[in-house]
Amino acid sequence: MVIKKPDDIKSSEITDERLYLNRRNFIRAGVLAGTTVTTGLLYRKLSPNRVGQPTSQSVVSGSYVTTEGETATDFKDITNYNNFYEFSTSKQGVAPAAQGFVTKPWTVEVTGRVQRPRTFDLDDLLKLASLEDRIYRHRCVEAWSMVIPWLGFPLERVLREVEPLASAKFVKFTTLLDPKRFPNQDADVLPWPYVEGLRLDEALHPLTILAAGLYGKTLPPQNGAPIRLVVPWKYGFKSIKSIVRIELSSEQPTSTWTEVASNEYGFYSNVNPAVDHPRWSQATERRIGEFGLRKTILFNGYGDQVAQLYSGMDLKANY
């Protein structure tokens, strides 16, 4: 490196100090702006904002009110906040991952301890009964809740059709296993396929429905298309989605979550404010759309209709 002697440099060659400082400030402003934008984009990438998927199904809200005077949760929230690990373990991530889910053709096999086992085409299954509006409270085991206007019919209609044998005591439900359509089934987060179960008398209860729609429209894929179970007095994970198989058995089936963590998720999983999840309280819940907390009600408020199913049973031991 040649160090020029001072007299080699003409004074006109020396960068004016002000210009030098200006240039430096210019570069610094660029660095500051550039890094800030990059950080912002990185944050956005890792934590996408979900305004709510625009959907072609325009819905008139507010027309669905329960007998207790509760208003249905926004369609946007019901369809953008889902626990459906087959698509994503992020509740906000399910809706985008579920877009384009193919539900045709779809069959539901009803088998096991029945007189007339049968595989229903979805259309045939839906012909068994007319779809009714059922506005149910939905209480997630994670201590949040919604009010959902389902469109469905009693599961009992299907079970009568196949004629359960006297030895049938339980019903086991299975979700579709297809990693091509359920991308997260490639991930080792749960033992696939998802399995749930009910006692036969719970399954035959008039409140227990198979839902094929909500808000008067076909069920969106993120909510369990094309057909799912809804058992409103139990925690949401019992209401298994995208069902392909219903099997009646004499043995109590093991639900997926019970298999994963039997001390946290029991077979019954009735909504019960007195039985805490080992890691959080179940005494209160956050109704989606509200700031405060509500008190959780035993059997999710459906005790009048279902409490007799469990008479004489210790609900703490049989959680």
Add this chain to the structure above:
Amino acid sequence: MNASDIRFSKLVVLINAAVPAAILARDYYRAELGANPLEFVTHTTGILTLTFLMLTLAVTPLRKLFRLPWTVQLRRTLGLYAFFYGTAHLIAYMWFDKFFAIRAIITDVGKRPFIAFGMTGFTLMVPLAVTSTNAMVKRLGGRRWNQLHRLIYPAAIAGVIHYYLLVKADTRIPLTFGGVLLVLLGYRVFEKFRMSRGSRQLPKTKLRGEESQA
């Protein structure tokens, strides 16, 4: 790097670290945090706390590997942001989940290990934030200050365990944090081991600006 460049670098960190908080606040006011915005705020501030703890812990290894002694000057800002997001996370929990019912919070800490780990991690960060000023470094003396600030190790470990215990089934993100933390702490164990062996042969030379570094 002259003093002015270092001051500028600090400013870059100061502003960049505030970006997530700014976007989170913007999204909140525009109702773009999804169906459960309160849960989202709690979750995101928690993730940011762990992220900034990791960034703080990454300064020393990166500084030594790439021989960038001046980067130590960025560490305080990163550490204070970890504390800032940790405080926001704690307030979010105490407010949105408990509505400041102190008794319920105490019950929660006693009853639920994941809350206890979170509280432990936060509590360990408090003395670090309090003694973060130059005056406090001087008052404590570099050696004692360094010893005290090793509390960031158990704080970060408690934070990762807190997160791991919370998730239901998908432990991939907490385990990633755990892996990063293992590397960052492993580096220190390795360095210590190397130094204690090397010191027998070579006199330990001190780099400029090396004091007050853990």
